[in-house]
Amino acid sequence: MNGTRAKVVAFNGSARKGGNTSILLRYALKELENEGIDTELIELSGVKIHGCLSCRKCSENKNRRCSQTGDMGNAYIEKMEQADGVLLGSPTYVADISPEIKALMDRACLVSKANGGIFRRKVGAAVVAVRRAGAIHAFDALNHFFLISEMIVPGSSYWNIGIGREIGDVEKDEEGIQTMKTLGRNMAWLLKKIRS
């Protein structure tokens, strides 16, 4: 843990900045802020982030960073390393996660493994927006990153999904919004326990 206040960084993997995934993440972040936790939301929309090259140079270099330096990958890995908690948000795309969040996840995962587990015991949680179906698969895909990274995952009162198609539709999903609020409060509780 670093500094006097805990920090949570959230990544929105949607191609639509400020869309449903972003709205859902903000509900969780608001609860964290209410508990005195610093937050930052990073939108991956329009950001250059390449997938993992499987070059394995992270295992040779062991410098806690990816060998690809021409995009935002390392800046985001650093953000995750500096935070106490990480929220990964994705819309459901063809019953899966977005390519942007997958690119970040894959690179962060290999860099972490190559350096002895740089995210170990940080708190991690997934958030998914969906129109109709495929959200659970996307939710599982995000959770795989936390679990293989030895991170600790808080739950909520339902799986962390919100239903909507057009931007703002998720506001009408009362249960989805409540799930995000409960997730934010549970994440705050867990962060405080870990820091105490």
Ligand SMILES: Cc1cc2nc3c(=O)[nH]c(=O)nc-3n(C[C@H](O)[C@H](O)[C@H](O)COP(=O)(O)O)c2cc1C
């Ligand atoms: C390429 C693409 C694929 C999609 N695939 C699915 C899908 O498999 N299941 C589904 O329910 N919605 C699907 N959707 C709809 C989005 O998940 C939904 O509109 C969501 O609210 C978008 O979140 P956003 O506003 O954060 O981008 C898809 C949308 C796009 C653009």
